[in-house]
Amino acid sequence: MAALAGVVRRVRAFAGQFLLLGVLALVAALLVTGVPRTADRLAEQGLREHVAERPAAERDLTLTAAELPAGGGGVVAPVTATRGRELDTLQAGLPGAVREAVQSRWFLAETAFGRLTGPDLAAKNYLVVTRLRAAPGVTGAATLTEGRWPAEVVGAGQPVEVALADDTARKLNLRAGSRLRFSGAGGEPVPVLVVGVFEPVRTGDGIWNTLPSALRVTEPAGDAEPYEMVALTSDAGLDAAIATGVPVRFSWRYRLGDLDVADLGAVIDGVRRLERTPPGGLSVTQAVDVPLRQFLDAVSAARTLLAVIAAGMFATVAGLIVLAARLAARRREAEFALLVARGGAPTSGARRSLAESVLVVPPAAALGWLLGRLLPGSTAGTAGTDWLVLVAAVLATLALPLATLGSSALPGGRRDLSGRRAGGRRLTLELLVVALAVLATFLIRRRGLSPGSVDPLLVSVPVLLAVAAAVLVLRLYPWPLRLLGRVAARMRGSVTFLGVAGASRSAATGPVVVVVVAVATAAFCGVVAGGIEAGRDRTATTAVPASALVDGERLAPDTGAALQRLPGVRRSTPVLREGALRVADARGVDAGLAAVTVLLVDGPGLAETARDAGVDVSVPPVLRAGRSPGPAPALVSPGLAAELARAGLDGTALVTLQGYAQPFRVADTAEGFPLVPPDVDRFVVLPWQALPEPVSAGLDTPGPVSSGPGTPGSGVSGPVPTAFLVAGDGFDVEALRRAGDEGQRRYQTGGSFAAGERPRGAEVTTWRGARQQLGGGGANGLLVFGFAAGAAGGAAFGLLAVAFAVLAGARTRAQVLSRLRTLGLSRRQWRGLLLVELTPLVAAALLTGALMGALLPLLLTPALGLAAFTGGEPVRVAFSPGLVGAVLAAGAVALALAVTVETVNNRRMRLGEVLRLGEGS
Known part of the structure; x- marks a missing residue:
């Protein structure tokens, strides 16, 4: 007890030194425990955010049965309810990790599109096609604004009861009580009665994430095109339609959401295995594996980087503990020398230091361990760190005794004389550190590592190099x-x-x-x-070499002027981008090369638009050139340029853009270019302003000369833009989208052009949005x-x-x-x-x-x-x-x-x- 009291007195006498050692031991234990815990919490939070912001198609796993006539002959059987009960069976058959990750699930049964007729539609001269859909659980995701939900029992000779979304009913002049007729889907005509109108409780509910949507009607693309809609019915109502021989499709959709970072690899492998070997008779539709793999790669890279940073931090804290121990031992040299002079053993000072250190350092390390476990996070983040805390506490406890043993100078002696020569041990240690740093650097460059992997060599190289650099500087410093x-x-x-x-x-x-x-x-x-x-x-x-990109299918050339009239838009320039095009020789014969992506830009316009938007874009001189005789100069990817040279086509080759053959020659090469996706390594960039006379594909005579993009039936021929780049500030994104949609509509309805299938809506991507994403x-x-x-x-x-x-x-x-x-x-x-x-x-x-x-x-x-x-x-x-x-x-x-x-x-x-x-x- 007296000995313990003496230790306590000495600790109190040198409280500042032991406080510093204790704080450093606490920090070391806190870092060892808290950093993995915090990293695990942030990774799990990032996974939830990453999955939540993905579109429904990238979160859902859908199993679909082929669309076949499921009935006929007028015999009504409970087909829909029977297939709906397969939700449990199919989920049980999913791979284990995928099955555990299922957060929500839905069953859907629907007919093929059929013609819908009735007095209320005829009153407005509406041409409408619809699907009859049964989706159990929809009644809990919507509220009725009129009427009731379809009955669960349909009597013989009774019409099929349906409910419509409020937006659909309002646009098509329908209401509760409207009588309709469903026909043309391959079966007999089916009488239909609208019994209810509903609004969704939450439009983001997963039950509505189906195409076509049950919440809105799809507008016709042009004249003689129908409206497309979905009418919800009960299982019994759909069975009645199936009994007439209407083709029907069943699908079971599982939304993955209960995910852990540790299980992502198994989930990805399970989804891909299911896609390769789907259950019998079903097809699998999924886009889950791509975003999950992207996130897993990002987390692996972040953890590797965090390991490198943590190694530097831990090495710094360890160095500080050594410095604190050396400083404390040096301050007490006279005390330890006096112990030896009074007959004590040479290790008596170290034993005394050990007793004092045991009283301070382990409790401080335990407190740091406890604080680390109190940080927000999961216990998975601290798995395997307890033994590291124990090792750190033991080493920190031994630092002071070892420093006492290593203090060989006489009390009060000078350690700072510049004439002191380094001893052999120190020189050997310094040379060893430098050699290890050089060897580790050589190995990591020679051996290589899998990106995102955590390797002991990788995390030790930064510390070794920093220590070796410090040793060399200290040798050269005097x-x-x-x-x-x-x-x-x-x-x-x-x-x-x-x-x-x-x-x-x-x-x-x-x-x-x-x-x-x-x-x-x-x-x-x-x-x-x-x-x-x-x-x-x-x-x-x-992705967006300007302030914003308005992207569509084909836009009327005057869309650029319409965009510039919008508030906040100062400049615009057209762009044409098409993929999977074939390269031909000067005669138009396919050259036998793999497909390429072709980008058509107005070189000067692109440079001015990017400069006006404050975006750093370098437009090569070859894309700024004006029109000259012969093929247009092109910027080509290096691999494609080599193939063209081997085929003898680097001087003249043809690509067909929107039906016009465009001759070009290889004038320069580049590894990449704005608007060319990073994963595309075969591309041709042509200057719009330098294009020669457009030639209709398959014809021997050139078409009319065009100084820019053309529009059907306008007297100006040539390719038309598929997108526009705009420069400006404070513009309205929705206004840009509406201008793009209007441009597509004008192109499809202008001149003598006959509209094909309905174009997708224009998409607007801003530079800031792409950067924030x-x-x-x-x-x-x-x-x-x-x-x-x-x-x-x-x-x-x-x-x-x-x-x-x-x-x-x-x-x-x-x-x-x-x-x-x-x-x-x-x-x-x-x-x-x-x-x-x-x-x-x-x-x-x-x-x-x-x-x-x-x-x-x-x-x-x-x-x-x-x-x-x-x-x-x-x-x-x-x-x-x-x-x-x-x-x-x-x-x-x-x-x-x-x-x-x-x-x-x-x-x-x-x-x-x-x-x-x-x-x-």
Whole structure:
């Protein structure tokens, strides 16, 4: 008990030192426990957000039976209800991981489209086709505004009762009580009675995510085209229609939502296996695997990056613990030497330190472990970390005893003399560290890694390189200072000379190494974050090289002028993009090459629109050229250009655009171009303004000359735009979409052109929207957490290491200052002396760390899989002027902190006593 009381007294006597050790042990345990837990929580949250923002088609797994006549002969059988009960059976047959991930499910049965007639429709001269659909559960997802729901029993000779959405009924002049006739779907005519009109409780309910939609009527594309609608009926009503021989289709839809990141791989494999081997007689429709695989790749890359950052953080904290232990052991050298002088064993000081450390460090580590487990997250995030906390606590506890054993200098001896030569052990250790860093870097570049994988070698390379760089800098650091000392010796005044002389002594080796590792970690986070942001900008620019893209099928050429008349739009330019086109020779004979994507742009217009929108787009000179005799110059992908050269078609080749043969020649090559999807590696970009006379495909005579896009029946022939790029600010996206739809309508109804099938609605994509989609949701929360923690932690730990560097030589400087103050040194001169002494050391450490942080991404980026965060665009690491500003700001803060720490320390030590009691003169 007396021994324990003595340990407690000593801990209280050196409370500041043990408090620092305890706090560092707590931080280490908190990082080991809290970082994986937080990362797991952010990954799960990102998965929920990623899945929730996907369209229904990318969340649903649909099993569909072939559309066949399911009845006939007038015999009514409960077919619909029987097939509906297969929801349970089919779900039980799904792969295990997929079955567990099912969140919601629906059964749907519907007939083929059939003609719908009746007095109310004839009154407005409406031509309507409809599907009869039974969807159990729909009554709970809608409220009636008129009438009732269809009856569950249909008597012989009774009409099929249906309910219509309010929007459908209003547009088609229908109401509860309307009598109709359903015919033309392959069976006998069926009488239909509208008994109810409803509104959905929530339009986003999954039961409505079917095509065609039951909530709205599809407008006709042109004259003689029908309205398309869906009428909801009961199981019995659909059975009555089936009994007449109407073709029917059954589908079972399962929405995946109960997903865990750990099970994503099994879910993806299960879905793909089900698609390859569907249940008998059914077809599988799904687009679930693509977004889940994208998210899994992004999470893997984020976790790899977080592991690299965490390794730097843990190494920094470990270095700080070693520095704190060395500083505490050095302050008590006289005490330990006195123990030995009084007959104690050489290890008596270490045993005393161990007893004191056991009293402080393990409880602090336990508290850090507890705080880490209290952070929001799941227990899966802390699985396997308890033993790491135990190891960290043991090592932190042993740090002080080992530092006591390793302190071999006599009490009060000088450790900062520049003439000291490094011992053989230290040189061997330094050479080993440098050799390991070089070897690890060589191996990681030579061996390679699977993108997104976490590898011990990968996470150790940044720390090894930072430590090796710090060791080399410390070896080179005194030489330029000695030369500077010779210059300072010839200068008037003693402040510069004494400061440079103090700076040339390598007394702060440990703190410098820790500062370099910490700053390298923070700089690495900043450089990689900047590279990802730049990659996202390039991806957004590739998709939308302007303020917005109005995309459709074929738009009337005057759509550009209509767009420019909208508020906020300053400029527009046409674009034509078609895929899966064949390349022919000059005679029009297929060249036998694989299909290509062709992009037609107005080169000068694209450059001006992009510049007006503030988007960085480089338009090659070949696309700015005007019309000249011969084939149009083209920008071609390198692989396709090589194929054309081997086929002898690089001088003249043909592609057919919208029925017009366009000759071109290879004038330049490029790996990519805006509006060409990143996964397309065979493309041709043609300048619209340089096109020769368009030639109708299959004809030997050229068509009329066109100076731009043409419109059917307008007297101007040639290809017409499929999209328009616009530049502007503050425009209304819906107004752009309406202008695009109107342009499609004008094209389909203009001149002598006969409308084909209904075009899809125009789509508007803004540059800001494309950029926000890349930077929001998914695994980006995990990525932001890693960057924020790495940058903030690296900066804070680096400043703490600077404080250790100041404290390491504080007693020696205090003795010198005591003497110089008696010789007339003022406080201002003393601060100048301290700044001159510390500035080279701080500058060397910060610059080395910043340089390593900037170089590390060049070595590690290929192995980190960062393209998962940029939409497939490779992340290019480039010099950032902001890094220089950050280093200068960090240097200023570090020097201010150093002066503050030195001032506080001198006041605590009382310089008069240092001068009187100091033995180091």
